[in-house]
Amino acid sequence: MSETMSETGSEIRVGLIGAGYIATWHADALSATPGVRITAIVDPNESAAQGMAHAYGARAFTSVEEMFAANCCDCVHILTPPHLHEEIAVNCLNAGLHVLVEKPVSESADATRNIQSAADSAGKRFHAGHNFLGLPSYTRMKAAMQSGDYGRISGCEVTWALPLAPLRSGPYNLWLLREPKNLLLELGPHLVAFAQDLFGDIQMMRAEASKPALLPGDDPRPQYIRLLAQAGGVEVTFTISMVETVDDRSVTLRGSSARARLDFAQDVLIVERENPSDLIVNPLRKQLDLSRQHLWQGAKNAAVQLKSLNTQNPYGRSFRGMDAAIYGDLSANKPQDARFSGASAVKVMQAIDDAIALLPAEVLTVKAPAVQTRQPKPTAMVIGGTGFIGRALTRRLVADGRDVRVLSRGRSGPFPDLPDNIETVQASLHDLDALTEAMKGIDVVFNLAKALETTWADALKNDVGVATRIGMACEKAGVKRLVYTGTIASYDMSDPGQQITEDTGFPEDMTDRNLYARSKAECEKQLLKLHRERGLPVVIARPGIVVGAGGPLQHWGIGRWHGAGAVRIWGHGRNILPFVLNEDIADGLVRMIDAPVEGQSFNLIGEPMLSARDYFDAIHAELGARIRFAPGNLYAFYAGDALKYALKKYALRRKGVIRPSLADWKSRAHFSPFVNTKPKEMLGWQPETDRATFVQKAITQANLMGF
Structure with a gap:
């Protein structure tokens, strides 16, 4: 802390390097810390940096060097993946900034010592983000x-x-x-x-x-x-x-x-x-x-x-307590609190x-990946290939004799055993030219990407805009078939007396539906518009509640989970749910490649099998684990949602708050039964029909408990 700052009592300017999940916890705690102001958000993803900067009244940067040049920070919180911590921390300390590094502060004790050494040389403070202290x-x-x-x-x-x-x-x-x-x-x-x-x-x-x-x-x-x-x-x-x-x-x-x-x-x-x-x-x-x-x-x-x-849950309070200690000492020129000091961080990492x-x-030992014997020659692209459905689909395509190009944020994907058949490429979903280039030589593109946003404006940009851009890239690259994965959540499923088929429309007004359902419906609307007006060869799939190996125990399509041992079911839990096996979803998607079904949609719902209560009874019978479940009063959920809506809109003055809907809450219970005749007749799709086999694949062999 500079002598001038301590004498004048001016605010401490803090920048966040990294705009991922953990950054919001840091930002909220800093916003509640006296004498501190967030002035910069740094992330190579410009959209992420700008979105967070707007929310906290800060400036957005795409590189640390840009932030240095702006001279807008006294301290930074380094919130990137751990393998980047050491280099960024040392650079920031050498630039005259105090640093707080999210745990683990580095990948080794020696790297932590390097950060501490840089802090000592620069006369600045190095703090460890051990927030629970x-x-x-x-x-x-x-x-x-x-x-x-x-x-x-x-x-x-x-x-x-x-x-x-x-x-x-x-x-x-x-x-x-x-x-x-x-x-x-x-x-x-x-x-x-x-x-x-x-x-x-x-x-x-x-x-x-x-x-x-x-x-x-x-x-x-x-x-x-x-x-x-x-x-x-x-x-x-x-x-x-x-x-x-x-x-x-x-x-x-x-x-x-x-x-x-x-x-x-x-x-x-x-x-x-x-x-x-x-x-x-x-x-x-x-x-x-x-x-x-x-x-x-x-x-x-x-x-x-x-x-x-x-807004003050225990996890959030831990960050507030950490920041209060760190910045209280910093502003008063007191010695560092030992709990968060670099010296303590070195000892912690040495013990690790x-x-x-x-x-x-x-x-x-990391099992070495298979040795590549040839370069893949992909004719299929999977966007979202690292997800639950995407992994099963990609492996099914390979099993069918196709090489696959997986579009991913990282440079590697979950297919180390298939180097001859799968290549992983990086391309921004916001870059039309990069997407078009990535689609060269590709006959079919599967778009399984989704964006879980908190505002409609962000959903339009990062979900609807992305889906439309992928469609346009398919046009430019000459892709023969685009298979887009929507969701059955876009339907109004609140009426037990209404059977849902592909002819059932989405509600005209979806402004009171949850953002995921509304956004996915709008994606479909824009893609079908491109089909009608420009001949985009798109087919839409809407999976049900997908289960099977690689899927989670705590599936939120069934209810609100409270850890692994308790769940409140959406509704009474006695109606049959639209379960479907992941392998059947992959089969349905593959069948959409060559079938003459452009411009059509298919609800991929398995045969009627289990209610929510049946599902938990089957887990108990097959795995010996009784999960406590209770029916959820949807009117109570709706009332609680309405109260939160009123508080957010009128007490906290937040913009873009979604008006609650009783139909939306009832839809979570999947009261309306589905008819899966169309995919069976037009695609030759045959989802699992035997209940015992379904339970074996969905529960017994799915490794739900992890051991």
Whole structure:
């Protein structure tokens, strides 16, 4: 912090480098931090940078160098993929900026030391984004431990038990899945930072990994990691579980006077103590004390959520606590808070390195991809080929003898075992010329892309605009067939008495429908307009609720999930749902390549099989796992949505808020039955008809639990 800034008390100007998912959490916390103003958003994706910059009143840049030249920041938060952290952090420090680096701050302890060295040389501060150390409940736990309230601490257990869906259903081109060690690099700092801050330097003693998940190409990744360590005379156990499990993200301290358990996912601290009452009253008093604490913590958190209109959940509070500590010290020229200092980050990453060194070599080995013997000669392109349906479709095309070009944001895709048949290319979906170039030599394009936006303006740009642009590129490149994947969600499915066929139209007014349903309907409208007016050879597919291997357990087409063990069904859950196997979807899409069906649409819905209740009963019967489900009152969902709409529009003055619709909520329950005659007659499509086989493929063999 410059002396001038501290004397004048001027605002600290902060830039965010990276405009992905985590950036919003940082931006919201910074916006609530006194004396701080967001002035820059940097992302190579200009649209993402501009959209976020507009939302937070900042300037947008597509490179760090542009931000340097503008001289608009005093500090930056580096929120890019971890393999880019070191270089960007060092460059920013050398440019005279303080840095906060999202965890993991780097890919090794040595790289972290390089960042700290650059900070020391520049006279600037390097902060680690260990946000959970900023939780109010953690601050209370640490203070109580240090004051002796829990007695002498002998043991500590730090747990991260939370399903990691990409391990089983992708996307597989994420940094954290590139190497097995990246899973520990990604999640380990959260756990190790707690122990480092509480007890001091950590000595890793043992590391083990189990329950491997097989990525495409049979490349294993561990889903269960356990580390044994010592720190400050305390035995510490770190547990990371990424299978489908009850959420348990906690720190437990075992002391001579009390056992304290911090649920850092919920910002709840519960302390279990003995009491001096006699043998009869003692157990009652102990349980009453625990009940009182749980009730108080639950009521307090609910009050915070209500008062803040759901803008201060525990995760958001952790970022606010971190930023308050960092920028409070920075503005007052106080020494760095040790919780977030670069020196602590080095020790945390050294402990992670030590743990990785203790893991067996076979756990850390990346299975080498197959050796390429020829260059692919693709005649089919799949846009969205790394997704659930896209992966099955791409492999089906190869099985049918076609080479495939997959359009992806990354340079690699989930097909390491098929280098002779699949090539992955990068092209911006906003660049017509690049899309046209990528389609050279292609006969059929499958567009499975989708954009889940929060405003209609963004949906028009990033979903409807993209779908139309892909259609125009197909025209320019001479593509013979474009298969576009829409959604049955665009229908009004609220009436149990109405059968839905391809002749059933979408509602005339969709302004009160959810953005995904509305946007997909508009995409179809624009593509069919291109077909009528310019002869675009488009065919539209609308998959139902897609299930099968590679799909998620927590499928939101069925209900609102509360972890892996509980779900509130959309509606009563007794009506038959439009389930369909992923392999049947791939078969239907392939059949659209040569069939004389240009300008037509097909609802790819399987044969009537299961209701939501039947589905969960089948999971219990086949997997031995009972998932608690309850019917969801759609009128209550609608009323709650209406209340949120009123608060957002009139209390928070937000623009573009979607007016709630009862029909939209009822449609989520899929009350209207579908008739799948058209694809069977015109495409020769034959979805699975045997219920037992369907259950085997959709549930038993689908690896829903991850183990």
